[in-house]
Amino acid sequence: MEKMALIVQKYGGTSVANLERIKEVARRAAKTFDRGNDIVVVLSAMAGETDRFIELANRISHSVNKRELDVLLATGEQSTVALLAMTLESIGYPSASLLGHQVKIHTDSFFGSARIADIDSDNIKKLLGQKKIVIIAGFQGCDQHQNITTLGRGGSDTSAVAVAAAIKADKCEIYTDVEGVFTADPNICSKARKLKEISYEEMLEMASIGAKVLQTRSVEFAKKYNVALHVRSSFNDKEGTVVLEENLITEKMVVAGITSSKNEALITFKKVPDTPGIAAKIFKPIAEANIIVDMIVQNSLKDQQTDISFTVPISDFKKAFELSEKVVKKIASQEVVGDKNIARVSVTGVGMKSHSGIASTMFSALAQENINIIIVSTSEIRISCLIEAKYAELAVRTLHTAFNLDNDKSNVSLYYGGKKTAPKITAKS
């Protein structure tokens, strides 16, 4: 017999989109329970509900009171946990729902993007001790004044991981509408393959740059508390992807995946005189407006003048551009131009730590397709290139092929200290 375990299962919005889907979730939870496991289910709101609430709030005002918006948003998960508990009870499985303030999931008071401070595991454990399936409303918590808070988009993932950490769960299963983490977005790249395992670090890089599988903060949480995340589909029984510590990965890959995102915009100051303090004058007002500048490049000097380009989140573009326009004259730049038609394409893999040649393979492959690179940025395990938006999909497919991800396992290696040697990676050019 399988060893009894303590399992957290999180189901996203499409998995609880209607009563039929909720019945399916109940069936899956009941099956897990029947195998002798203790089980805690964390739920999102029904797909579309949160958007519906935000639209409703927008009809009142475009800047509604954030505390009150959270009170409204929190009803989404409150509904789904109640409906799942009723469904489980109706098929004979004792269960109990817990809202954020009932658990309690303590957060700070940043309404709409609150961070979990700690989770009281007593109520959960008490109910588990009564052999109940515990159903927790994701996405929500409460601050020290008993105000309802929400955790921001995808916050239910974080709720699940935080609960798993608090009750020291054996695993945390994240059920969603995709089958796992892929080497690329299957909608863009038909040859994308599902990864059996991926490290927290890789997942973090990929989550923050366009792989929409998990909320970044949930992965940070999982990494910090060492919670093994199992990402899988609630629409079938296929094995998904396990996100875990790098040194626990059995089949290591040099490059885990290719991602692209179109969430940034480019701002360029043309013909800026090359005098000290210019950069500060450009970036200080933007920083003061809490806008995060990511990639920055300064073109090579010509006639004591240079072009300075940088990216900002597309949602902050308007504000950042307005601020930039105010700076143009002060720094005697010729003009400032904005460009929203850009994409960031990235290659991620812990193998980069020990493998060289990744960047040159990337640049060559893109060059081969005549894709111009506007800016490059790198982290220890990621290389990103800013390109024209229209080339984004082509770039993903090109790089997927260039890094030998098209064929199952060809990219797999024990890349450091292992007995196998790393695969030879060469650009097609």
Added chain:
Amino acid sequence: MEKMALIVQKYGGTSVANLERIKEVARRAAKTFDRGNDIVVVLSAMAGETDRFIELANRISHSVNKRELDVLLATGEQSTVALLAMTLESIGYPSASLLGHQVKIHTDSFFGSARIADIDSDNIKKLLGQKKIVIIAGFQGCDQHQNITTLGRGGSDTSAVAVAAAIKADKCEIYTDVEGVFTADPNICSKARKLKEISYEEMLEMASIGAKVLQTRSVEFAKKYNVALHVRSSFNDKEGTVVLEENLITEKMVVAGITSSKNEALITFKKVPDTPGIAAKIFKPIAEANIIVDMIVQNSLKDQQTDISFTVPISDFKKAFELSEKVVKKIASQEVVGDKNIARVSVTGVGMKSHSGIASTMFSALAQENINIIIVSTSEIRISCLIEAKYAELAVRTLHTAFNLDNDKSNVSLYYGGKKTAPKITAKS
């Protein structure tokens, strides 16, 4: 300048049915606030929401877990309080919503029909002290284990009255879709008139027998804590009806109103032998099933046999009839028959305490229209007659005329110890 007061305003489902109606509520609350009053608003869920949730639950099971149903139902008021708070904030009025567990409104643990044990007024007072409009979710509370509870149909009225009592409000205004309490249902009796004042006792009798203006429990609460209730429409600015202590009523009426209800069914045991202990055998199983028997009549004896009839709530009829069928043979009754086509028509008024002739006027008026009286029951301030359902509306109109309620003020008197003499009431017959 008007004296500053502490006012509780409660708005029902039709008053918050959509964003436009909520805006209207905000406007009214803001106006009251602008006059220098401290104001607490108690809201119901949007009209139809509670029914929608119950239907959803019914699709899961016809006997869903009651704790979880309350978690679902409570989202209705959670949404409206958040939306009203956002609306008030958007027009410049600082406000804050409080849910049942945030107030805290402590109740027992009878999910679906919980009773308020006490209300902590600290959080309300703190927010009022910050010059905020406080918006409280009606209908909901929490038990000692932090479970969410709901108070049953119309529970928001009770929430409002209980809050008013807890914070010692100067008045409690109940805004609804009717303009006040009428001498009869205007949909049945075109000559029905709005009452300016009515006593708690009269309102209680009328609420429990078919005047759907206020939840019975809310009136009991108001009477107990001496909270003056002002029932008025949220659709216009007309004066409504004040429910208050009998001795504070300025214009006293012998009969305050005529009501009818079709919420009962009749069960009759035919030809029951007149032996001791028969009644116990009939009513014991029904009482054990927690079914409330209201009116009972035993026909005059004939050949040592009698007919015994009684009424039960129509929702309990099926069960009560099944239990009765089991008793028939045991008591050697000829048969038991059920009848759902009955109505109760009632005449209510504190004036009955000091005026005689009310019953005879009632019986004569009904006889005049050939309406047969099946059973009669009375309380100190009410006389009810059970009649065939098809005559209900005619009976209401007939009695409205018989007790001189058709003409404004003609029924008004100071009926005890006053200088005026009581109006002469005579049946038409």
